[in-house]
Amino acid sequence: MSLIRRREISLALAAIGGIIMISDYFINVKAIKDIAAMLQSWGVILAIFCIFLSTGNLVIYHVQRLSRQTKEERGWSGLVLLVMSLFVGTYLAGRQDLFNILFNAIYLPINQAIYGIIGFFLITASYRAFKVRSLEASLLLVSGCAVILKNAPIGSWLWEGVIPIGTWFNEVGGLGGNRGFVIAAALGAFSIGIRVLMGLQKGFAGEAGGGE
Amino acid sequence: MEKKNRGILEALEYVDRRILYSLMIIVVAVPLIHPLGLPMPISSFTRTAYNAIEALKPGEYVIWASDVDAGAWAECGPQSIAFLNHLFRIPNIKIIIVSFIPAGTDLVLLALKEVDLHDKKYGIDYVILPYIAGGETAKAIFFSDVYKVVTLDVYGTHLEQMSIMKDFKNVNDISIYTGVVSPMTPLEEYIRQLVLPYKKPLIVGVISVNVPTLMPYIKSGQVTAYLGGAMGAAEYELLIGRPGSGLAQADSISTSHLMILLLVLMGNILYIIKRVRGGKK
Numbered sequence: 223m224s225l226i227r228r229r230e231i232s233l234a235l236a237a238i239g240g241i242i243m244i245s246d247y248f249i250n251v252k253a254i255k256d257i258a259a260m261l262q263s264w265g266v267i268l269a270i271f272c273i274f275l276s277t278g279n280l281v282i283y284h285v286q287r288l289s290r291q292t293k294e295e296r297g298w299s300g301l302v303l304l305v306m307s308l309f310v311g312t313y314l315a316g317r318q319d320l321f322n323i324l325f326n327a328i329y330l331p332i333n334q335a336i337y338g339i340i341g342f343f344l345i346t347a348s349y350r351a352f353k354v355r356s357l358e359a360s361l362l363l364v365s366g367c368a369v370i371l372k373n374a375p376i377g378s379w380l381w382e383g384v385i386p387i388g389t390w391f392n393e394v395g396g397l398g399g400n401r402g403f404v405i406a407a408a409l410g411a412f413s414i415g416i417r418v419l420m421g422l423q424k425g426f427a428g429e430a431g432g433g434e
Numbered sequence: 435m436e437k438k439n440r441g442i443l444e445a446l447e448y449v450d451r452r453i454l455y456s457l458m459i460i461v462v463a464v465p466l467i468h469p470l471g472l473p474m475p476i477s478s479f480t481r482t483a484y485n486a487i488e489a490l491k492p493g494e495y496v497i498w499a500s501d502v503d504a505g506a507w508a509e510c511g512p513q514s515i516a517f518l519n520h521l522f523r524i525p526n527i528k529i530i531i532v533s534f535i536p537a538g539t540d541l542v543l544l545a546l547k548e549v550d551l552h553d554k555k556y557g558i559d560y561v562i563l564p565y566i567a568g569g570e571t572a573k574a575i576f577f578s579d580v581y582k583v584v585t586l587d588v589y590g591t592h593l594e595q596m597s598i599m600k601d602f603k604n605v606n607d608i609s610i611y612t613g614v615v616s617p618m619t620p621l622e623e624y625i626r627q628l629v630l631p632y633k634k635p636l637i638v639g640v641i642s643v644n645v646p647t648l649m650p651y652i653k654s655g656q657v658t659a660y661l662g663g664a665m666g667a668a669e670y671e672l673l674i675g676r677p678g679s680g681l682a683q684a685d686s687i688s689t690s691h692l693m694i695l696l697l698v699l700m701g702n703i704l705y706i707i708k709r710v711r712g713g714k715k
Binding site: 259262263265266268269270272273321322325326330332333334337338341342344346348349350353354363366367370373374375376377378379385392393396397399400401403404 | 449473503505506537540569649662665684688692697698700702
């Protein structure tokens with residue numbers, strides 16, 4: 223394997239970068255701070271290149287998919303919209319009005335419609351799945367109903383007591399669960415960070431399974 | 435008779451989902467056409483957000499972040515308009531608008547069309563920065579030195595040429611960091627890169643399903659205040675005295691929530707009747 227493709231290089235770079243960034247947080251030395259700032263700037267530059275990379279990747283993926291499909295199956299809309307947006311956004315960069323049409327008339331309504339469809343699933347789910355099958359399900363049902371009523375003006379209009387009850391579920395019950403989740407996620411991120419620094423986490427370097 | 439009852443129960447339990455969807459459309463649409471005008475309590479968090487912005491003094495800087503994608507715009511749009519209407523009416527404050535999400539800049543331009551700018555002048559009292567790529571890393575650099583990640587505004591003008599940027603170098607110069615944050619931007623990025631190192635108050639608008647994940651940071655004081663979904667926007671519109679699309683949605687939220695509750699109740703009554711009669715479900 224060529225030197226540039228060796229996995230050890232990626233692992234070493236990640237570990238060195240990680241050590242510098244952690245040192246920047248704990249040690250007040252100008253040289254380390256300068257290197258950390260430079261690495262952060264590189265991160266932003268890489269992110270911009272990633273946008274180009276992902277666009278290219280999307281084009282290649284769609285072209286390959288279209289070449290595999292039969293004439294009847296072929297759907298060009300995704301690729302056409304991508305090329306059109308790129309053309310309007312870059313070559314016609316001065317024509318903000320054209321880009322606004324694409325954004326306001328296509329991108330915005332489609333995104334909002336997809337998000338809005340969730341409401342319809344919620345309706346059928348609430349009718350068919352939200353049942354008092356067990357003690358746990360009953361508790362979920364009671365807390366869910368209290369929070370639903372608390373979040374709508376009609377809740378307090380029907381019964382003012384729903385506000386403190388719903389608030390309690392939100393700020394005590396929900397808070398406890400979320401704190402557990404946040405702390406568990408932080409510990410997980412910490413352990414992944416340690417594994418990256420030690421070269422044990424290999425998933426990002428292209429190894430199947432992610433590590434030992 | 436028993437057979438007939440069982441038939442009705444079956445029909446109700448397996449009601450066509452298109453009927454439910456049609457009902458949903460009706461209960462959402464009718465209050466938008468004929469508002470019910472139900473009284474609305476204002477939450478303490480919305481009031482805290484309002485008071486913090488109201489207390490801004492002339493000459494102080496505020497960053498307003500449009501970290502939201504189009505999917506969340508139905509809830510975050512009214513929040514953005516309400517927030518910006520409030521900010522723009524406070525005299526002589528400086529507003530720097532930024533986005534770390536690609537669609538954020540276009541969405542804030544859309545929101546500004548519905549905002550009363552009062553006497554604020556572009557480049558003197560407010561500026562719109564373009565989308566800054568790089569997620570958390572970009573935020574870290576932006577907060578430490580704005581010019582390291584952005585040198586032009588959204589219209590391509592050099593920031594050094596604008597008088598608003600004369601006294602602004604980094605986030606230490608601001609009084610409040612506020613904006614709307616969609617699920618695409620983890621709030622933890624702001625906690626790690628802004629609140630902990632710079633100790634700046636953070637006031638955000640989030641979609642309503644994100645409120646529970648926000649609570650740990652509210653209780654720890656790391657997030658000063660929040661607006662939750664369209665209801666938060668409606669409450670804020672009431673506080674600033676400018677009714678908008680948030681208040682228009684409030685009645686729809688009431689009727690749709692009530693319908694969900696009624697359906698849950700009906701589903702459970704059917705379930706209990708079937709169990710009492712010895713059905714499988």
